[in-house]
Amino acid sequence: MACGLTDADWIAWLAERGEPKFRAKQILDWIFKKRVSNFESMSNLSPELREALTDQFTLAPLTHVRLNGSTDTTRKFLFRLEDDGRLIETVLIPASRALYGGRSDRLTLCVSSQVGCAFDCKFCASGLAGFTRNLTAGEIVSQVLMAEAETGERVNNLVFMGMGEPLANLNNLTQAIQILNAEWGVTLGARQMTVSTSGLAPMIEKLSDIPIQIRLAISLHGATDDVRSQIMPVNERYNLQRLFEALNIWNEKKKQKITFEYILIKGVNDGLDQAKALTHRALGLGAKVNLIPYNTVDGLEWERPTEDVQEKFLDVLVNAGVQATLRREKGHDIDAACGQLRLREETAEGIIEVAPV
């Protein structure tokens, strides 16, 4: 997959063929700057080299299957993967204000990192059909290229909040981030990229070592172990103490504030005791909090609390000096809101789940 290779990868590939180093820059230019759709168009390369590229690589590993619009202009792409025909979803959100600390009025793209998800958060649609496989770096980068090609606009904010757990796919994730960030690549600012995780503590520590100033969001959803473990099985593996050890390490290495994602679920984590515990944790770490009223998922019984309860929860945080926002979700009407991406395909007969292998 051509868009999943770095400049160093190209230089190595070219060296094997006795081609000079500078060809790497030429190839990268065609892929990321000129965005050609076939290797034949790479007119400054020899016919032999173009043929070798055509034989060994694909330029577009994703096929656009469908685009769903939304009344608030959130758009959901459905892409088919080339090797096994499975589907992934990518969501384009025209943000009206800064959600993760980037500048406001940005075009945010929410990308998937895996097909399905293995972490089984009880409230989330993505894990309902289980886990199939990691996306390659090329498939991650390609979501950005495809969305830009389809809309004719440049994405200027990227969140790894689509389907899957990005930190369970760490190697491909870091390769993709490098390509997205690079001058020879997509040139997306490091601060314009946010990785969201359910809390894989050791992987957070590993990710903190990459020399790119990306942002980190933690899907917290519970401020005490008993509440969090109820809805996020991953908390049994890495409890809050272990998670916060990793977050402290992140804070030492990175300059950006961490964001806590906190979905408000009626009767589960929306009590004032949780608001207080969350306040304590956010202040201790200097983290920001994004409160998100739960988006209902077909087949799951969870509900969002009333607006009154949401506001009261927010007040506890804000009054204690926490930088917190209550997010009004976009894309609810097209199932493109957070946590609503799942493996399924609409057919004439209705929506069918696409079962994992």
Ligand code: SAH
């Ligand atoms: N696995 C990663 C990234 C994907 S989920 C993570 O856990 O962070 C992106 C965000 O959507 C997470 O914060 C997740 O907890 C949240 N989410 C999942 N289901 C949701 C729902 N039904 N309503 C609102 N947010 C949800």
